[in-house]
Amino acid sequence: MRAIVVEQYGGPEALRLTDVTAPTPGGDQVSIAVQAAAVGLIDVLFRRDGLGGLVPVPFIPGIEVAGRILEVGDDVEGLTPGQPVVTLSRPGTSGYAEIVVVPASVVLPLDDDSGPIAPDTAVAGIPNVVTALAALDDAARLRAEDEVLVLGATGGLASVFPSVAKALGAGRVTGAVSRAGSVERALALGYDDVLLTDELPHTAARFDVIVDPVGGASRVAALSLLQPLGRLIAVGNASDAEQVLVGTNDLWLSNTGVVGLNIAALLEARPQRVRSLAARAIDLVRAGAVIVPVESLPLEQAAEAHRRLESREAVGRIVLTPVTSERRL
Ligand SMILES: NC(=O)c1ccc[n+]([C@@H]2O[C@H](COP(=O)([O-])OP(=O)(O)OC[C@H]3O[C@@H](n4cnc5c(N)ncnc54)[C@H](OP(=O)(O)O)[C@@H]3O)[C@@H](O)[C@H]2O)c1
Structure with a gap:
């Protein structure tokens, strides 16, 4: 699969489009085909120096994604392949990729009778x-x-x-x-x-x-x-x-x-509290009660996304779009 990998800490040019082996989920994990990966200033800090070495190289940046579930681990209940989902802001990275594997505990289903929230809006807004x-x-x-x-x-x-x-x-x-x-x-x-x-x-x-x-x-x-x-x-x-x-x-x-x-850190310390806030967040975004400005860029423009963030030109959130209707897995 295609992913953005940081081999060495540095400037935006450290974000390299690379072919890597697609991950598969363990027992309590799911894999997600990533339609939108949020770009945040925390990713910039990780790229510069791993936030003091907290995130060692090589790594794939990105802490929040939205997309569709590909596979679920044997111990996962209540999530199924094909479901539209968004993840909470979690410790750990790997979002700038066509496929990510995350613990099922950070995954929020988005399907609803009124239809799913668009992946870019979901990942830009809900976390x-x-x-x-x-x-x-x-x-x-x-x-x-x-x-x-x-x-x-x-x-x-x-x-x-x-x-x-x-x-x-x-x-x-x-x-x-x-x-x-x-x-x-x-x-x-x-x-x-x-x-x-x-x-x-x-x-x-x-x-x-x-x-x-x-x-x-x-x-x-x-x-x-x-x-x-x-x-x-x-x-x-x-x-x-x-x-x-x-x-x-x-x-x-x-x-x-x-x-x-x-x-x-709150997600680790109080997971139930954060999930109940997440249910409220989904309702607010679904109801259109939150203005969510989003700018979407293809995965290969990750360096440009970081440049815009660092130059303070961006308004709202930039998201990368690894999997699109034109570029399927
Ligand atoms: N508490 C949490 O759980 C949580 C969650 C997400 C993000 N964060 C943190 O929140 C902060 C903002 O993240 P973000 O993703 O929203 O970033 P962002 O989109 O880049 O926004 C940061 C804002 O801060 C201002 N700013 C002032 N000095 C700056 C500088 N030297 N470089 C860049 N921006 C500067 C800019 O506004 P002006 O140009 O108008 O001054 C900019 O709009 C980061 O420290 C991030 O780690 C925390």
Whole structure:
């Protein structure tokens, strides 16, 4: 089968289209013919240095896919070949390929009387909506009418937050973007207001919940924008900055809180909770309640997908399409 393999850490050119042996599922696993593989900043970090060697070379990047089940292991119940599915964000990689093998526990069926969700929308939307629900509902304990700020507002993960926050009853949802040219694109995602990141230290606006996938200087600026009893949810570090350290006495004196949320680790620690969030996420995406911007590229353009992500040009999610109606297995 065709796959994108990283033999040596490096720039986007490290992503090489390669013929490799197709994997087959073990007892509690399924294989999936991949129609859409999500591209995320985490894949870029793995490509650069394996996130400090966490992912050794050689490896196939990609942590989330959508497609159709090919084969099921002997111990798998409730999943059948041909079924349309999407996977949760899982620890482990291998999505940029025509066929992946994953544990059945991370697979979500998409068939329904109203018809399957398109694979690119499913993989672009559902895993990130699960993360947004966990961040806003479980970590932030979002309350009705809470004012929300989302940093890096047009990024793949961030882009679903305005829809999900509104679905949970939030008040105004503001996005922060680095460039004036991104303001219109953020408004199209459902943000009520958009601030430039440079304005954060000077704005008079205050927020009950701040969602931060960016880290670094933006996180420092955002911490001072929390209302009393406000919560900053750290969901990423797109800026690749040194981590921001927060004094617990400062939190005491300011009546504020900081909570982290990592969906892959939560999936390992609380699988049932994540699967119940996933059922809600599928309902929201199926109902069209989430704006899911997707840009699809053929598998062989994986390097171009990473270039776009690193240049911060992408809005929403880029997906690769290994298996299409023109290019079947
Ligand atoms: N918590 C979880 O479970 C979870 C799940 C998915 C992703 N993540 C994490 O969330 C972060 C965002 O991931 P993503 O896939 O959404 O990335 P993305 O699509 O590239 O979005 C990142 C956003 O951050 C901003 N940014 C600021 N400094 C940046 C820099 N130096 N390089 C790139 N972007 C920068 C950009 O917005 P501006 O240009 O407007 O500043 C960009 O839109 C990553 O750290 C990822 O690991 C966490």
